Amino acid sequence: MAEPIRMRIKLNGEVADVRVLISHPMETGLRKDPGTGEAIPLHFIKNVTVTLAGKTVLAAEWSQAMARNPYLQFRVRGARAGDELAVEWIDNLGESNRATGKVPAAT
């Protein structure tokens, strides 16, 4: 079971500033297990989709060169308090995760 996606959303006027932290090993397939000496298999997030109020705002395609426990910060204009932000990912092994958050009142 994947660890929860963490997100922090701030609304500045009509711009939502979003920071997301995803838990994922993002293995390159090049690392060797220190105990067995075997290569740890390739395991990385391939697609990330973010929606705001039901509309896709960010879509990403990733390689294993994105860092472990990927961090993202992005901004969306036209956001309103109460809008639901959803972050979803799927990896090369078919595992996936999804989390939602609400845009808070403007600060």
Added chain:
Amino acid sequence: MPTDEGPTGAVGGGTPLPLPLHTRRSALGAAAAALGALALGLLRPLTAWAAWNQAAFDTKDVFQAIKLVGAGNAEPSPDIVINAPEIAENGAQVPIEIQSNVPGTETIYIFADKNVQPYVGNFTFSNGAEPYIATRIKMGETCDLRVVVRAGGKFYVATREVKVTIGGCGT
């Protein structure tokens, strides 16, 4: 599942899809994953995604990768702002920040010239998302970060050198 949805919280969790695990990518595995994702309500309908550009992700030559994403004729642009450390102490976690001021930016593509496979990934913005992204990437050694922007069907490029003291691809 708790539904705390405050500004600093997240409703998290999810379950791995009930698919057999593959440690090697295969057409069947990828198709099954995509169907499973569709069932989860994840992602767009399959037809809305361009086909995964395996060739671009696999190539070891950055200029070939750029050509394979269609940006072979990218013109240098001062409107792509790349913030990255001059010296990255940890090549496994290099923080980068990209702001594209090219009007009509649709997609930002990131490459690290000397990574074994230089194509790091891409981000497509829509429905009000600003052409801005901050994230962290792995860099194997000192090289140029090469950022390509697609805007209005044309491509633009900017680079910034990042010195890497401890390479991050094998760690």
